[in-house]
Amino acid sequence: MPISLWKPFKAVLMALGTVLLVLVLLFVGANAWVLAKTHSRIEHDLPVCSAQPVGIVFGTSHWTRAGSRNPHFEARMSAASRLIRMRRVQHLLLSGDNRTRFYNEPVTMWRDLRARQVRDVDMTLDYAGFSTFDTLSRARDVFGVERVLLVTQSWHLPRALFIADALGLEATGCAAPAQPVAGVWRLQLREWVARVATLGDLYVWERRPYFLGPREPLEIAPRA
Template identity: 25%
Template sequence: MAWLWMCLLACGVAALGSLAFLLRFAVRLKHEGRSHRPQKSDVGVVLGAYTDGYEPSHPLVARLRAAIALYRQGYIRAIIVSGGQGENETVSEARSMKRFLVMNGIPSDAVHEERMSTNTWENLYHSSAIMRDRGYRTAVIITSDYHLPRALAVARMMGMEATGCGAASTKGEFRAAVREVFAHIEYMLRGRQAPFWKA
């Protein structure tokens, strides 16, 4: 029986160690995301998140408000809203985002919709195509702080000339930040990005 207790103890220690690693990594992602400073660019690219009909989720509202602030302060002269329609969504994220921006004073013709993407890589791939079509060379990628390091790493691999703006996340989003750790590792393993600390 002693060996069984030793095995259980070892498993418990390993589990606690893994949890501590995830929590530290998530905090590091948030800190890294908030440390980025946007530079004046042609366009802002807002990456999508869940929307309940035309009611954007709290993380998405934070991203959109960051885009509005950048537009009003003259950092960007146009905005690309990027996000398709998920299985549990009744409208595309891009359409919901554009409606929110226009209702908050952004001119409709300054907002371009990208409705095809379902993940970060597709967000940036399809948004970069819009940039080429519209003659935009530089971008500010706007997303949640914990998501920004991966988004910028993917953008660099695609050759996008981009800086970032990390919208501040809340304590309620910490589970999403922990999930982002797994997404970050998955993207590295697939070769879609360099680790953010090396990018």
Template identity: 30%
Template sequence: MKTFLKKHFKKFLIACFVIGIFIFSINFYIVKSTEAYVFSDIKKLPKVDAIIVLGAKVSREKLSYVLEDRLLAGVNIIYANKAQALLLSGDHGQKEYDEVNSMRKYILRRNFNIKKEQIFMDHAGFDTYDSMFRAKEIFGIKSAIIVTQDFHINRSVYIARSLGIEAYGFAVDESIYKESLRFNWRIRELLTRVKAFKDVLISSKPTFLGEKIPISGNGMKSWDTIEKAK
């Protein structure tokens, strides 16, 4: 019995080691292949077709601090004249949960001097892969600056570039958040990078596609009908 357990315990350890090397290798590759395209200084960013702000948790219409920081960074990049269009991409899969309209209303409420026509909305950005796929296929974006926190930025840029977007990342400062929260983000990111690698490898399709809305046009065409009428 002891021999049996010892034998299988060794196999278990070997399997864990192999899986660990696999996860580490993918993470290393994604970070190293994108680090040249990630910036924390707005002045160093190139001009692009659009700024893509990725969604995060909201409570009714109240933005989480994470999402608010992303939006403010996106607005500042627009102010720096790096792009004229702002694509807000997030989860609006349910009527009672709406990241994209919450983002849009936040911008308009704050009077950021951004025209309504500049604000595009992707209601089906259910995850980062869907957001990047739809940015290219629905909105026709060829070049973009992606805005999200540092832990998330390499994966975002990796997916976008793998799909054919000339993508750059702006890493929002996350040092203000609790260390325990940042640790949890990074542990989770180890696995989500593996999923991103798999999605790119097998050319996954997003949950939804739909009618094309060129980023060079009027952003209000991407708004909900009821919001257009206001």
């Protein structure tokens, strides 16, 4: 390459390298911030999870793309039913996607938990939990939740807790017991990207939930 062309080309490469380095540092720094702010409030042992009046169970598909039962769904349902039995929570808010009549996460969770002997009066279904942000916004603004235990996988909890903090919820996290699952690294990698996007949602674009609706304060039934 002629010297006359190399100098500007080199300058462009250095500029691109600098931009890439800054983006990587921002990406890692954003994740480190979310993890640092939340890790002390995540418990991995169900019996010692912080007792709260309401447990939010985040929806996920009942089945994998391969047609087998989703182990992440199974872990969340198992954890939620055990938390109710151990009285770590008094009521479960089952929040998930219900965009079509063929896909209904809240009803699927409700059916599964009924089969695990969880009472109907101890469950409320939120059909507009289209995202983690929407679920937590609706918990506060529609269902009147103030103190809550978040029930999901350990890699999802930091982002969920961070959003809860930003919304003014008093939240702690209870990690659903994990089993070795093939391909979980893809979900963890996606979660790293989602944490960065969450900072933009909260502090740049001022995201709003897709749908709120009228207030429906939770009714917590007494235990026998």
